Amino acid sequence: MTTHKKTPDTLRSARWFAPDDLRGFGHRSRAMQMGYAPEEWAGRPVIGIVNTWSDINPCHTHFKQRVEDVKRGVLQAGGFPIELPALSLAEQYVKPTTMLYRNMLAMDAEELLRCHPVDGVVLMGGCDKTTPALLMGATSAGLPAIYVPAGPMLRGNWQGHTLGSGSDAWKFWDDRRAGIITEQQWIGIQGGIARSHGTCMTMGTASTMTAIAEALGMTLPGASSIPAPDANHVRMSSESGRRIVEMVWEDLTPARIQTRKAFENAITVAMAMGCSTNAIIHVIAQGRRAGHDISLDDFEKASRKVPVIANVRPSGDKYLMEDFFYAGGLPAMMTRIREHLHLDEMTVTGRTLGQNIEGAAVYNDDVIRTVENPVYAEGSLAVLRGNLAPDGCVMKPGAADPRFLKHSGPALVFDDYPSMKAAIDDENLDVTADHVLILRNAGPQGGPGMPEWGMLPIPKKLVKQGVRDMVRLSDARMSGTSYGACILHVSPESYVGGPLGLVRNGDIITLDVDARTISLDVDDAELQRRRAEWRQPERRYERGYGWMFSKHIEQADQGCDFDFLRTDFGAPVREPDIF
Template identity: 70%
Template sequence: MPKKTKESLRSARWFAPDDLRSFGHRSRAMQMGYGPEDWAGKPVIAIINTWSDINPCHTHFKQRVEDVKRGIFQAGGFPLELPAISLAEQYVKPTTMLYRNMLAMETEELIRSHPVDGAVLMGGCDKTTPGLVMGALSAGLPFVYLPAGPMLRGNWKGKVLGSGSDAWKYWDERRAGKLSEAQWLEVEGGIARSHGTCMTMGTAATMMGIAEVLGLTLSGASSIPAADASHPRMAAACGRRIVEMVWEDLTPAKVLNKTSFLNAINAAMAMGCSTNAIIHLIAMSRRAGAACTVTLDDFDSASRKVPVIANIRPSGDQYLMEDFYYAGGMPALLKQMGSHLNPSAMTITGKTIGENIQDAQVHNEDVIRPLNKAIYQEGALAVLKGNIAPGGAVIKPSACAEKFLKHTGPALVFDSYPEMKKAVEDENLDVTENHILVLRNAGPKGGPGMPEWGMLPIPVKLVKQGVRDMLRLSDARMSGTSYGACILHASPEAYIGGPLALVKTGDLITVDVPNRKIHLEISDEELNQRKAKWVAPAPKYERGYGWMFSRHILQAEDGCDFDFLETSFGKPVPEPDIF
């Protein structure tokens, strides 16, 4: 029995009354060629589409939106496509992270201000998943998340290529003089062979997977390759399901709780997730309310007990997301997690996650490993704290050389990305493999937007000596497709006077991943003296969105949301009452 009636549909407030305002709504709908049979007594569904001409991850969304519409029509709903900012990861500068919250604001207001009863969110490229979900959580109406899906595996001369991960790998070979210009062009043409997101376990795959574990997608949807025929069928199923959810009044508040987010953290560890998962998942949990909020401590607790069982690059050594899907995908991974998954969490299917994966099977146990044959026995991420990062810093130990997990070395400090980029190409740079490269002023405010600069290039002098990893420390992020001994998200960031701003070239820094420590080897007295002499940099923006961003962005450990958008900031925004 539906919990909603035709009369209680939210959209009916716009279309049903016999008054002048509703006359205007109906007449303008008729102006577009619609009639009462399109909207009367039917759920109106917003399709929030992040397609654009410059987003290769979402190229197929132009067609997929039609698949979603087909499903909505099949279920007796009325679809309305509402375009949103696309956030093309590869092209937007300085970083799409600067605009994740803009997408969240846009999504929230699109849903709240239009005559819609529910929404299908179309995303996948890194920041679109958290941005769309954050906004939809704040709006509070029923929604289904439709993941773009990974692209097909890359290929070069019979070698399997993984987007991002192999780009960094072969670029170092190019810098070392071992790859010709012609060969490099062949790699460029072979590494991205279809529409869809990165097919490594980067941020896109991680966040689409997290959306599924949270229960916000159809079961099994997150890893379907974008070019697979199952993908348009899934898109149509999203359209059918959202209409049912509207009648059931299945809002996100009835789906999500703390268990949902703890499941997502555990699954992220098992996936060998992107370091960016921490920032986005914390932000999403804070939008879902105080009872759902997770912290860095939750991630570190999970990292000590949940092994990495998805043998997917960059944590894994061979397979890609296409292999993961055909090995059973996310349902199989969740089934393989055993006691690390709480099966009672609700999902948008109307069933618990345990019910959704009841019949899941692993078809290749080298791709999705059993717990006792994990590729890395502890979790994918580790949270480090110390006098240089009292708010925390993050490393992905599953994707770096083991010898750097406990290391003391001298700092080589750079105040900006251009300064660092110029220095690492200098073959006379005074640097050894034991140095710790430090990049600062690249955090949420300093970047601005916390760009993916944290995988600092190995200095070319060392690359030519065969060095392929060394410790790097920054207040920046890095691509989820990256790898290496990179310590990221150091907080508070240097731009606001965090301890990273006080480091000098030659200072010794100790990193101890097993004990979760990072320490600048100077006295508290010396640190305080340097702090007293520190001068704040000039503001980066004097107007516009950047001005607002700089004044309201939170630090990494708090999810980098705007302070005024969090649930705890004020009362929920009421429904529009003027029609």
């Protein structure tokens, strides 16, 4: 794309800096107060760099330096870079969950762009919720935008074991609970599982969402696969800075890139990657911000036709994101599912997706499989429905013990996380491996914020017997690095009166993944009687952001956006106004 639609006098930033009036004087004089000369901004695109670095976000540690690489690229291309610090959501530290604050970061990003004199934006994120949040905010703002993914960290290592963040933490924690791992070994694992800056190097939510950003067309080709410490990451950052300046002149906005077909590409890629279950919530929210009616049905449709071909943990058996990068990365993987992609979709490069992946090659057929030799014959996620989840729930079949893909068992119900946690370590708990563990009141409103509690721990009694998987059911989420027969995002959630709130200990739960069904084997009359007795739990927040969240959050099947931020389907995204 070479036709420049913008001229210096039509730049958005010119509305601040160009007018020969008192307000224009104020803007120019304050820029000069900071040491900038008029030659640095006059007639040049002002590029906002929304940076989610913080001292307590290990995924983004390197952003303190990478932002300088982005600025270098912007300056090389004739732009004027300004860094705009935004809320930094560190998955490991934020309680009760970063999901509570995804929409807050989306609002932060949108308003930063709306109120400042910027013509385009470089979005710097990567840790789980930062990718969807930044893209949601930029989509609503409507300015040219390009995404710079943080990149995965290096492989973990401990005593000859290759460790994957999250996945191996759960595995070795169960071994420690069973008395197999010593305290000294546990300390060694802690020091070896995360050896560099960057996001989880398993196919968790971070790598899932950055791959989705690339498949959408919002990153440079291959950007999502580059390990954070790799020199290629530095070069990608500066190239993104150069490219956003060109995008401003071309007026290449998210609305021109994020079509419905682009979202279908993103869902297809997610399925082939062995994606995190969280992808469903985030992509639905992102799609609806862009004006598209993306739903669970889109995921279910893709799941039935697109196999998992990325052999990356936890869906894969041994490889990590570093291996995926060496094997050719996302462009190479996309060449193997070409027939499922809309290759004519525009991307931030000004070229189509098909042009971006032309010539990409796979260098390891075990890391990136062929569709004839997949890791899992169907897509990464399955959408289940039934009287327990009228609006749907989600499972990752490839990461579960196959014997649980068709299962009936008695329910063991917990109404909140503390009571579940206390009971799980009780070695006298009346539980067998056939039980279905249920956690409720952990959804969008009930959590609140839908914490990652869905991978309920295996009861200690069973762990000592060698049990490592069982069916677990909740209206919560789970980490993308998690695994097991976990059924999540039950909608509507129990807190608002969903059927999950009516289950009692001993009720039989029946699961059939092939049929995509989940049911509570209790007759309608009994359920009606229980519903009449049901009472909503008390709210946890009575003030501030938490109160606002609880009042306005939508259900999981709708993407968990705020009801007042959703774009009406098909409505154009309005340019930000200036008063």
